[in-house]
Amino acid sequence: MDDLLWIGPALISGIAASRFNLPPMVGYLLCGFVLNLSGVYDHDRLTMIGNLGVTLLLFTIGLKLDLRSLFRPVIWAGTTIHTFIVVSVFGTLIYWASLAGLKAFMGIDFTKALLIGFALSFSSTVFAVKTLDDKGEYHSKYGQTAIGILIMQDIFAVIFLAASTGTLPSVWALGLMGLIPLRIFLMHLLRQAGHSSELQTLYGLALAFGGYALFDAVDVKGDLGALIIGAMLATHPLAEDVSKRLLAFKDILLVGFFLSIGMSGNLTLFSLSVALLLSVLVIFKTVLFFGLFTRFGMRGRRALLSSLTLSNYSEFGLIVGALSVASGWLTEDWLVTIALALTMTIIIASPINANADQICDRLRSLIRRFETKEALPEDELPDFNNAKVTIVGMGRLGTTVYDALIGAFGESLIGIDSNPEVVEIHQHEGRNVICADATDDEMWERTAESEIKIGVLTLNLHQENLGIIGCVKERNPKVILFGYAQYEDEVEELIQSGAKKICNMYSKIGIGLATEVIDYEKSLMKR
Incomplete structure (x- = not known):
């Protein structure tokens, strides 16, 4: 029962965050900091639980992956350009701070600075989905644009995770090509599971963790396996049902991930001051998104709503940061800093997104100046x-x-x-x-x-x-x-x-x- 002691504090902190109209994720991160100070729980146990949650998260992303939507230039090109600019600008600023002799950035070379910039280039999938669902705008055009951007970012993160193992794949990795013809069998097996909730749940868990184990066995990042196996079933009529069945499991396990991030290091003046600085820099990310969206032909209002939805840092940035710490590329202080920056930006973004329509109304004349003469066909x-x-x-x-x-x-x-x-x-x-x-x-x-x-x-x-x-x-x-x-x-x-x-x-x-x-x-x- 000791392994479940975290549930109580997590529940209380999640409810407290919700009372302030914040995502429960913010409460979990803060709870992790408190648990770390108390020393009452083993960080390694929570890390294991959190890793299972990340695997399920990637599998469910794969189940929702519509490759056709990602082929829209505003999605694939917009994400690529935004990521490149953010990594370059943030990395350069952090490196300059190191060269300037600022104590908080001592020891950061250009490669590490770019790595931190990459971790900060993502926006929160959890926050965006929760915000869009609460507003009833998940299926809106601006909402789907934001989700498309997030999926592209997630793919970038998974590619990084797969390449970060530091080892070449085994020769047996060539056997993974056999998954292509196996897809027909997996689709048939899902049809046999039918609409039974327990069979769909078991099938989803088996594929998610089975895909992880299969790829890990041939020295390929297991998380990439979970994503690919999920994507193989994305066109199945029951794929959405499987995703819904796994939702509770994924959310509970991800609570362990957020708690483990909070417990990964001690709060210091360094982490608080740098996190505050990074929170200000998120304005650059938001403005850049808006500029790119309008250049691709989105109407000003829709471009601003999509940009505000993405105006934060991401749990995937934490995943990248956690891997970097485990690999010895970054110190634990930087992981805590990224976690604090994520928490601060979500706290700021929550009321802004709740009042996004009013903000768009007040800025209507300004944002229309950035619109192109020819709008996207879907924006007409x-x-x-x-x-x-x-x-x-x-x-x-x-x-x-x-x-x-x-x-x-x-x-x-x-x-x-x-x-x-x-x-x-x-x-x-x-x-x-x-x-x-x-x-x-x-x-x-x-x-x-x-x-x-x-x-x-x-x-x-x-x-x-x-x-x-x-x-x-x-x-x-x-x-x-x-x-x-x-x-x-x-x-x-x-x-x-x-x-x-x-x-x-x-x-x-x-x-x-x-x-x-x-x-x-x-x-x-x-x-």
Whole structure:
């Protein structure tokens, strides 16, 4: 039971951080510092637990890896250019500080300075996902741009981890090519597991740790194996289910990682002062992201929202730092410094991202000056023509509602979806569907100039529906919103937020929701 003593302090610190609207990760890092001072827990045990969490993290990243999205220039080129500039600038500044004789930077040569710059070039995946989920904007275009950048950064980190072992792969590593034909068998095996939660969980754990062990056995970084095995299954229909099953395991094990980072060294005036300096330098990262995004054709608002989401340091920087300390390249003081800088930037970034829309509104005229004449195709604002009713989300439910309403509204009905492939399928089948981001404030602002008067929300995510209702009420309150929710408390929350009518999906769904819209339209005509 001694191995589980960390759970209590971690729980208390995580709750305390949440009370201040901060990610629990901040509480875990601070808790690690406290545990280190108390000396009541073995750092090596937590390190082992944390390593398991990192392996699961990389496996689940692989499960979500959409290679097509990474081929967009704003993603692969933007990440590459940003990383190169940040590593060069940060590395040069740190090296100059060393040459200047500043005590905090003594003993740092140019290679070590670049290594520190590389560790600081990443942004937090945990923070971004949590922030986007809380705002209901994970699937927004700016959110997906930020996630794409983070995945590219994660790939850079994994390549570094794989190359940092210091040993050449075994000749048996050539046998890993056999994974290519083995993919068909792994996909089939996942189908056999079906929708059973325990089988999906066991299958995910077996592949994650099995992939790690397989690559490690041939002297290739095991974490790279977890990522590759996950990516091999990314296109499987059940891949997202497996990722969800592993979420709790991954999060619990990563708590051990964050605690171990806090316990890796002692707090000193050196670490606090340097961390504060690095926290100021994160402004450079944010401005650079914004500049690159706008150069690639993103609208100013979307570019700024993506940049603010990435305005921090990363847990992957801690992983790189931990490996550097283990390899003797950096001292433990630098790992503690990076952990403190991560904590400080997340504390600062949390309220900024919570108020990001208001910040964008205040800076609207300024950020539009940086926009290019030609925007990215996916950044073009939609044209609703003469449509009066819009279906938000054209999945199964959205399609059912659309087909039920087409007879009553005809050409006045339009569907919107953020997935270009879904839009293309519906257009091929003759439906009036366009590609648009329903979480985009500027899109709903444009509807104020159109004839849109009814919106029907058919998205599955409650937070996303709440976010859209907030956008509509702020940008175009004349639009009357209908929708559905899975639970009664969600129904009440959506109505209180401003929706006209929300149906419980277990009582009225699809056609029932369409009937509500038609009845409302008839009541308007009688007035």
